[in-house]
Amino acid sequence: MTKTAATPLDWHPFLLRWSGEWADSLPDDAGRDEADEAARRDRWLGFPPASEERIAAMEARLGRRMPPSYREFLQVSDGWRHAGEFIWLLAGTTDVRRHDNESGLADLFEEYLDDDAGPDERRDADIWRRGLQLDVESDITHVLLDPEDVDEDGEWPVYTWASWRAEAPERHANFAEFMRAMYREFHSLHARPADGEPEFANDTTRELDALMEQARLEALRGHGERAVHALDEAKEYGRPRAAGLGDQIRRLLGQTYMVYFEDVVTDPLYAPELLPALVAEHAAHSSRDDSTLKYHLRGAGDDVVSLAYATLEQVRAGTYRYTAAGPFGEAVERARERARWGDTDGAWRTLLDALPEWQPLGPDHLAPLGWVADPLLGTLLTPERGRELLSTPRGGQAGEAPDPTAGLDPDGLAWLADPGPDHDLTSYRFVLVEDVEPEDLPGRLADGDEAALRVPMSSAEVRRRLFGGQREFSSYDDKALMAVGRAGTRWSFAFDGGPADFHRQRFVSPAAAAGAGTRAVVVWSGLRNWRGEPFFHLSVAQDGAEQYAFTYADGEISRTGEIPGALDPDRFFGSRAEAAETERSLLEAVTAEFGVRLPRHALMNGRLHTLTTRSWTRPPGDGEVYAVVSIG
Incomplete structure (x- = not known):
């Protein structure tokens, strides 16, 4: 479903799908203004197409020919309602105007510039003077087209800024990419309906969930890095469990920043495997302020929270011991004994040789993970070894075993x-x-x-x-x-x-x-x-x-x-x-x-x-x- 910036967007079916999914996401008894009610009834968030004359008149008024993706959009709908959750009305031909620092953001960003400021930093300031404003009604969110940054296809980037998101504006390669991002934002914010809201299920969510299931099997067959791309796409749409599945792969690749195993770590079935990795990273970057750990466990039951803090105490004391069931668990004990006396290469091979016999705790478990918090076994992990583990078929799935990674210990002294x-x-x-x-x-x-x-x-x-x-x-x-x-x-x-x-x-x-x-x-x-x-x-x-x-x-x-x-x-x-x-x-x-x-x-x-x-x-x-x- 994801298209690159160079891939044209087929606007009419894309906007029709978005409109229908938006209409279906609304509670029947929610209060709506007349325009939103008409959009819900017509299953159309847009407006009539803009004629070539209207587009030409806009371009004459602004003194610039509009970039291709924005022109193509206007030819299908002359403006758009609810571009994401925070832009309520997006400009059509009559509403596009020069921003001219109306927001005052140019002054704000210029305050932070110094003599060594690079092109990117100066661009962040200048865009608020030269840009064309697309947001008409929004929740303190600005959307600007940059007419001075034209790519080989004639496209202009789109910049968005909201005070609660980040200090720097977010850049989208062109208008089509901006709209794709807003569509993903719409999905992400509706993926977990509140009480009283209809279930958020549609063709897009079903396609994404099928993609996740395929990625899960791919990961178990030894194609973890390929699988994580599909899971990340589902994550951008807010699909439940997508982040938790992808984070298991990321953690084994040595990535720890913003890896929280969302949705999966709070499940009592998976908590014994995922909590150790989560709390070990927390322990490594916190003293005794455990409030952030509570935040990442929001929604968890008391049993999971208790297990998390008990595991955290063991990790801080260096007494945590990873265990697993079956033949793989037996290999864990042998590997720990080898690592205990310094044979880390032998310990790693012991784990990898037994990995094909490893069985997941459930369908949302992609690889053994608790061992990364074990004081003896955790030091075995390197990004290269993580790739080897992820490339090894396991959990009852068939596939070709990877070439072994080189040992970390040279011979001799x-x-x-x-x-x-x-x-x-x-x-x-x-x-x-x-x-x-x-x-x-x-x-x-x-x-x-x-x-x-x-x-x-x-x-x-x-x-x-x-x-x-x-x-x-x-x-x-x-x-x-x-x-x-x-x-x-x-x-x-x-x-x-x-x-x-x-x-x-x-x-x-x-x-x-x-x-x-x-x-x-x-x-x-x-x-x-x-x-x-x-x-x-x-x-x-x-x-x-x-x-x-x-x-x-x-x-x-x-x-x-x-x-x-x-x-x-x-x-x-x-x-x-x-x-x-x-x-x-x-x-x-x-x-x-x-x-x-x-x-x-x-x-x-x-x-x-x-x-x-x-x-x-x-x-x-x-x-x-x-x-x-x-x-x-």
């Missing part, structure tokens, strides 16, 4: 030397332990009450926890808050992306303690450290004893034990290579020697368990000076 859009780790440290599960690392790296894992946190939350609650800082005590996960098939890791300063004389490697009964590797890099001299440390322990180690600092190398040739520091620090190249080569060598990797996406964008280690520096010796700073 070398990525640590390459600044990315989400990180620039100029200093970091990590511990790798072989044949030990991540949950067992606290017993090897921490003591007492600190020998336990905390709930998963993002890197930003780690920084807030590290600096926000600390009240005492010591120049010798260096306990690290480290993220924990798997570093490959046989290794676990603890990682600190923002370590304290490296103190060579007092540094104590945790490798020996971590490697009791197994093997452990410690790396601390500051080769691109902006706070001081570059440094790099590597130590390897076996069965609780350090086997070998080296430290590069202050331009010198110190070493202990028999270092394998592949890790010999002379290979890396014997030239004037750039720090990043040296760092990358070292990390590639560690990767090859031990067959390990660190999960970039989980460390930089996901959530991982954390632990607080023992101090990485020894207590001060006799005569050594240190400082302790206490805050309030």
Whole structure:
């Protein structure tokens, strides 16, 4: 039904349909003036056609030939009643006139112009002086044709402005597009009849509802982005559920602005799936003012509102857990376990492999959505992965599976030397332990009450926890808050992306303690450290004893034990290579020697368990000076 700006409008059937639908939308007992009553009775909102002589006389009076779409309209109806809900009478040949800033809006818009104002901003001001006014009777709504902006087809844009809509005028490519927009506005405002009004059902609504049903099936067959265009068209006409269906697709594409799942989220059947996504976005952009959430839940029953606030509390506390029924729900649990230890690529594949078995909660459910609010699973989503999900047939529908998206985690460790859009780790440290599960690392790296894992946190939350609650800082005590996960098939890791300063004389490697009964590797890099001299440390322990180690600092190398040739520091620090190249080569060598990797996406964008280690520096010796700073 939607036509592009270049597509001519067949005016007579279009205006007849509009008039008949308007007449049918009126309550029988509503009070109407004589003109409206005649329009209802005749099922015609227009007037007799304008003759060519009348059109020519108008053009002579205004000194301009009218644009094609407005001329064609006048040849069918010389004016129009009820163009939308706020323009009660639209000008015919005798009523079109120059606006000449009659509204005073030119002065208003010119007040906001400055020396750097661009063409669009100046156009918004100038239109109120040069435009031709089409509104004759309206609810403080202005409609202007712009005779100075003529396209290749001879068309002029139409600008509308109403104080309650927006600060800037709304632009329509030509008069036909303006009338299409007003027709959609008429539909949108009548799609939900008030008490006592007749049901708003007609050929247009039936066509749109059939289009929505086709789009729903298309979405389940894996054509989500194609389906959303049809749903958006129905949304412009105000069709119930169109926004709620389209928003499910938009949210999986990473779009959150004005995504509220209207009509669907308040249905108790779908609320468990859609509320988490809605409240997670609310929690991310509000403090404790939840009035906007209430607004987006207007019309919901008490049970849905209660569920929304309970879910909001869980999302804010980081305790929300997404669940689903059947085989897909089982895959959700497996995916969460993989994401919990950093394997976000594996977690995503686990979800996608089970997606064909997913079943919607009802006909208005297009894809699993609650998982985007899960603190572990939500970080898996990217726009590319959202497209992959939407391109996967599901819900009992057949279709061709899409090509898998590329993983987000590079192999090995070398990525640590390459600044990315989400990180620039100029200093970091990590511990790798072989044949030990991540949950067992606290017993090897921490003591007492600190020998336990905390709930998963993002890197930003780690920084807030590290600096926000600390009240005492010591120049010798260096306990690290480290993220924990798997570093490959046989290794676990603890990682600190923002370590304290490296103190060579007092540094104590945790490798020996971590490697009791197994093997452990410690790396601390500051080769691109902006706070001081570059440094790099590597130590390897076996069965609780350090086997070998080296430290590069202050331009010198110190070493202990028999270092394998592949890790010999002379290979890396014997030239004037750039720090990043040296760092990358070292990390590639560690990767090859031990067959390990660190999960970039989980460390930089996901959530991982954390632990607080023992101090990485020894207590001060006799005569050594240190400082302790206490805050309030």
